[in-house]
Amino acid sequence: MLAGRFITIEGIDGAGKSTQVERVAARWRAAGLEVVRTREPGGTPLAESLRELVLHRTMDTLTETLLVFAARRDHLREVVEPALARGAVVLCDRFTDATFAYQGGGRGFDLTVLAQLEHWVQQGRQPDLTFWFDLAPEIAARRRAAARAPDRFESEDIAFFTAVRQGYALRFGAAPRRVARIDAECTPEAVAAQIDAALEARGW
Numbered sequence: 001m002l003a004g005r006f007i008t009i010e011g012i013d014g015a016g017k018s019t020q021v022e023r024v025a026a027r028w029r030a031a032g033l034e035v036v037r038t039r040e041p042g043g044t045p046l047a048e049s050l051r052e053l054v055l056h057r058t059m060d061t062l063t064e065t066l067l068v069f070a071a072r073r074d075h076l077r078e079v080v081e082p083a084l085a086r087g088a089v090v091l092c093d094r095f096t097d098a099t100f101a102y103q104g105g106g107r108g109f110d111l112t113v114l115a116q117l118e119h120w121v122q123q124g125r126q127p128d129l130t131f132w133f134d135l136a137p138e139i140a141a142r143r144r145a146a147a148r149a150p151d152r153f154e155s156e157d158i159a160f161f162t163a164v165r166q167g168y169a170l171r172f173g174a175a176p177r178r179v180a181r182i183d184a185e186c187t188p189e190a191v192a193a194q195i196d197a198a199l200e201a202r203g204w
């Protein structure tokens, strides 16, 4: 049963998440479900304002971390929890796994502090399923370069994205049943087939 499920999509920048997300949402809408598509940081007017700061203004890692959690708190209260309570499927581009990967893995921020903030802000809320779009940072960088002007994160080098990828691997190693790893190096069609297979394996 899919209603009232919280599903997140993760991966380094340029992994191909946005390319797939509408297809997944359309599949569920066609099945008669309410689908709430949202993203982090963002998803509410306040959180979108914080997103602009995080993506474009210079700041230290503690400030960055507190801003993504502040945005998350507002997003959870205003969008995610009400949608889940009325039985919608929430499909969210990034969530707290990204904080562990980017601020923890990429920036080297203390994982114990991240876990405390996670507990405070989320009060136990976790995704029911997370798709991890995994690919080599060099390939993701080539895709991004062809697609758009970089923001603060996308301007980082291969070493940073290698550390972010390791941050995801560490985080997901501790929650293997929640996570479906998607080989994101293949064609969009092959990525879509992996997503469908992961959903079908869960009876969704």
Ligand SMILES: Nc1ncnc2c1ncn2[C@@H]1O[C@H](COP(=O)(O)OP(=O)(O)OP(=O)(O)O)[C@@H](O)[C@H]1O
Residues within 6 Å of the ligand: 011, 012, 013, 014, 015, 016, 017, 018, 019, 020, 143, 144, 146, 147, 184, 185, 186, 187, 188, 189, 191
């Ligand atoms: N499987 C794929 N193979 C090759 N190119 C792809 C694939 N999927 C997406 N792309 C292309 O790579 C670029 C980045 O894709 P997309 O914006 O979907 O990534 P993203 O993971 O959402 O990135 P971000 O997290 O930075 O928003 C786009 O130009 C897109 O067309």
Ligand SMILES: Cc1cn([C@H]2C[C@H](O)[C@@H](COP(=O)(O)O)O2)c(=O)[nH]c1=O
Residues within 6 Å of the ligand: 013, 039, 040, 041, 055, 068, 093, 094, 095, 096, 098, 099, 100, 102, 103, 153, 154
């Ligand atoms: C949730 C979250 C996100 N980030 C970073 C990761 C990305 O570089 C940007 C968001 O951009 P996207 O195009 O929407 O993927 O923000 C982060 O560093 N920490 C987080 O918790």
